[in-house]
Amino acid sequence: MDVSSILDAQKAREKSVLVEKETPLVVDAGHLMVTDLNVIDEESYNENLEEHLQTLARDGVQELIGKLFSLPTSSSADGPQAQLPLQEYQLPRAKPLPKPKAPTKWERFAAAKGIQHKKRDRKEWDEERQEWVNRWGRDGKNKQKEEQWITEVPRNADIDFNPQLAARQERKERVEKNQKQQLSNLKRAEAASTSSSRKEELDRTLALARGSTASMGKFDKKLEGEKKMKGVKRKFEPIEKSVGKEMKANLDLVARMGSDAKKMRGAPHKEESVINVRKAVRFASKGKGSIAMASSGRDKKSSGKGKRR
Amino acid sequence: MLRVVKPRNARSKRALDAREPKEIEDPRTVIFVKGTHTGEVLNNVFKDLMSLKRPNAIAFNKKNQIHPFEDVPTAKASATANQYAVPNLVTASTSSSSSLANSFTGPTTPTTANPGTSLASLEFWAHKNDAQMFVVGQSTKKRPHNMTLVRMFDNRVLDMLELGVDKYVAMEEIKTQKCTPGTKPLLHFASELFDTHPRYMQLKSVLVDFFNGEVIDAIHLAGVEWAISVSLAPVPSSAGDPASSSFTVLPKIYLRTYTIKLMASGVRTPRVELVPMGPSLDLSLRRNTAPAQELWSLAMRRPKLAKTDVEKGLGKKRKNIETDDMGDLRGQIHIGKQDLGKLKGRNMKGLRDEDGRPSKRTRATAEEEKEENEDEED
Numbered sequence: 123m124d125v126s127s128i129l130d131a132q133k134a135r136e137k138s139v140l141v142e143k144e145t146p147l148v149v150d151a152g153h154l155m156v157t158d159l160n161v162i163d164e165e166s167y168n169e170n171l172e173e174h175l176q177t178l179a180r181d182g183v184q185e186l187i188g189k190l191f192s193l194p195t196s197s198s199a200d201g202p203q204a205q206l207p208l209q210e211y212q213l214p215r216a217k218p219l220p221k222p223k224a225p226t227k228w229e230r231f232a233a234a235k236g237i238q239h240k241k242r243d244r245k246e247w248d249e250e251r252q253e254w255v256n257r258w259g260r261d262g263k264n265k266q267k268e269e270q271w272i273t274e275v276p277r278n279a280d281i282d283f284n285p286q287l288a289a290r291q292e293r294k295e296r297v298e299k300n301q302k303q304q305l306s307n308l309k310r311a312e313a314a315s316t317s318s319s320r321k322e323e324l325d326r327t328l329a330l331a332r333g334s335t336a337s338m339g340k341f342d343k344k345l346e347g348e349k350k351m352k353g354v355k356r357k358f359e360p361i362e363k364s365v366g367k368e369m370k371a372n373l374d375l376v377a378r379m380g381s382d383a384k385k386m387r388g389a390p391h392k393e394e395s396v397i398n399v400r401k402a403v404r405f406a407s408k409g410k411g412s413i414a415m416a417s418s419g420r421d422k423k424s425s426g427k428g429k430r431r
Numbered sequence: 432m433l434r435v436v437k438p439r440n441a442r443s444k445r446a447l448d449a450r451e452p453k454e455i456e457d458p459r460t461v462i463f464v465k466g467t468h469t470g471e472v473l474n475n476v477f478k479d480l481m482s483l484k485r486p487n488a489i490a491f492n493k494k495n496q497i498h499p500f501e502d503v504p505t506a507k508a509s510a511t512a513n514q515y516a517v518p519n520l521v522t523a524s525t526s527s528s529s530s531l532a533n534s535f536t537g538p539t540t541p542t543t544a545n546p547g548t549s550l551a552s553l554e555f556w557a558h559k560n561d562a563q564m565f566v567v568g569q570s571t572k573k574r575p576h577n578m579t580l581v582r583m584f585d586n587r588v589l590d591m592l593e594l595g596v597d598k599y600v601a602m603e604e605i606k607t608q609k610c611t612p613g614t615k616p617l618l619h620f621a622s623e624l625f626d627t628h629p630r631y632m633q634l635k636s637v638l639v640d641f642f643n644g645e646v647i648d649a650i651h652l653a654g655v656e657w658a659i660s661v662s663l664a665p666v667p668s669s670a671g672d673p674a675s676s677s678f679t680v681l682p683k684i685y686l687r688t689y690t691i692k693l694m695a696s697g698v699r700t701p702r703v704e705l706v707p708m709g710p711s712l713d714l715s716l717r718r719n720t721a722p723a724q725e726l727w728s729l730a731m732r733r734p735k736l737a738k739t740d741v742e743k744g745l746g747k748k749r750k751n752i753e754t755d756d757m758g759d760l761r762g763q764i765h766i767g768k769q770d771l772g773k774l775k776g777r778n779m780k781g782l783r784d785e786d787g788r789p790s791k792r793t794r795a796t797a798e799e800e801k802e803e804n805e806d807e808e809d
Contacts, residue, residue: 161622377768377771
């Protein structure tokens with residue numbers, strides 16, 4: 123059967139959507155943008171401007187559409203969507219990057235202690251009413267003591283003791299305390315974001331500058347009240363130490379020697395051989411890897427002819 | 432300056448939160464401002480550009496005393512061509528282009544009695560409307576049909592670009608089908624100058640920001656309806672190297688808009704036909720200011736890659752996975768340290784006391800170890 127005519131027809135079809143230029147067009151699919159870096163043809167420009175512009179644009183858009191139609195798609199409610207790659211062309215941002223929120227005092231404490239954040243429901247179950255009620259706010263559970271029609275009074279209470287008012291005061295105090303904590307958290311966050319990092323940075327720069335002379339700062343003029351720079355001191359373990367510590371150190375050494383970590387990373391590179399072993403294994407195992415090849419070999423042995431033991 | 436507003440209810444809080452900086456930004460809102468005199472041409476250009484840019488466009492209908500270029504101190508124009516460069520494209524060398532950018536900056540002697548008012552009002556409007564781009568129109572005898580594109584960063588002026596409208600055909604005049612409002616256009620730039628000449632690199636950056644600033648990760652292919660093409664007039668061969676300072680020709684800019692028709696081609700990729708849609712503009716470059724270096728570097732900061740992206744293989748390499756010489760994938764798993772102290776050896780008779788318990792010596796070491804573990808926990 124002669125298929126050359128079919129192939130030719132297919133080629134002709136492909137040709138109609140192909141764009142050939144001296145410099146290939148630069149497509150940035152993330153921005154839906156195409157840039158044609160070829161020199162503008164003066165002849166066609168002078169001949170008919172609008173036609174020239176339209177052919178230029180058509181070629182560019184054809185290339186871009188070709189790229190868009192070759193992208194992987196995902197299905198959505200309205201039909202298939204082309205997944206766009208990341209943008210290559212970088213545009214300036216309109217606003218600075220958002221700053222991470224500073225942790226509150228509680229959040230820092232919880233992180234240090236490993237306390238997990240548990241989301242509290244806005245609603246709470248009311249046993250008496252047998253329904254979900256607001257924890258706070260309108261008809262909130264936290265106001266239950268103020269609103270119930272009968273309240274227990276301690277035996278030694280004053281004559282003018284008002285249990286409703288006392289409960290209300292207690293609640294108001296809690297709210298106030300929380301507001302105070304919020305404010306102090308805000309203050310702390312502001313202080314942390316401005317002063318301390320700047321101070322550390324300055325200290326580091328100063329230390330660097332002081333050690334940057336030929337004598338590493340040894341013969342520099344000292345100002346009055348200038349503190350001596352502190353370096354890092356080496357520390358040595360004492361020669362004599364307790365039996366337990368010594369044993370632990372030795373066991374650590376043994377464990378390190380036995381571990382696989384060093385072997386894997388530090389394995390000496392073998393000399394370059396003529397055969398690419400990796401490629402050969404891939405070929406022999408038909409892309410399945412050496413383990414698959416070894417196991418298949420074993421299977422063959424067991425299923426083959428010969429005496430079974 | 433505007434006073435700092437503290438939200439009093441949930442709705443105003445949501446509105447203010449929407450203005451906060453985001454990692455992935457919304458498209459820039461553009462404000463169209465009329466100067467003291469605009470004329471019919473500019474008014475119509477504004478109307479058409481607004482219809483393309485909607486819903487991210489705000490029109491200022493009253494006239495304003497605004498002359499952005501009269502305010503700019505000359506020192507501000509200090510930019511390099513590489514600022515607008517795409518990282519993977521070949522660009523002109525920095526040394527020659529920095530002086531070049533200065534030489535192209537127009538006359539910027541302050542003529543107003545109170546310099547800074549125009550820029551201050553731009554910054555005020557940006558803050559008030561949460562808009563980070565402006566198009567200012569002004570028609571004078573010296574510069575007829577003048578359109579200034581101002582880009583902002585953090586409510587401050589980043590860079591400005593002046594374009595003169597030489598010829599204009601309105602969208603109405605071209606009697607063809609128009610695109611659906613709100614659909615994203617395809618962008619096409621044609622000329623080698625968009626990669627070599629600092630002025631045109633700036634133009635490209637501003638136009639991409641104007642028409643297509645939004646970050647999207649997927650597009651519905653049936654919704655690709657229209658394209659904007661920006662091409663330049665040919666450069667005369669006597670003009671020389673565009674990256675050198677002797678290059679003084681500024682070729683004309685042709686901005687055309689087309690609707691796209693997709694024809695069946697027999698293969699998966701359809702054949703594209705374009706139909707003019709309008710508006711079409713013939714523009715020429717006039718004055719400009721390049722962004723200040725420190726503001727630009729702030730604006731070009733990128734967010735850190737998200738954890739999911741890193742795991743997908745973007746950015747950093749996947750850790751602890753490698754392919755060995757045999758072509759097998761090998762992973763390294765980190766398990767905790769083995770506690771050899773708990774290892775149970777053989778319980779030999781010789782090491783026992785008479786009562787059958789382990790000897791004193793072994794007991795002593797075990798106790799010592801226990802104490803130490805407690806110390807560490809503290």
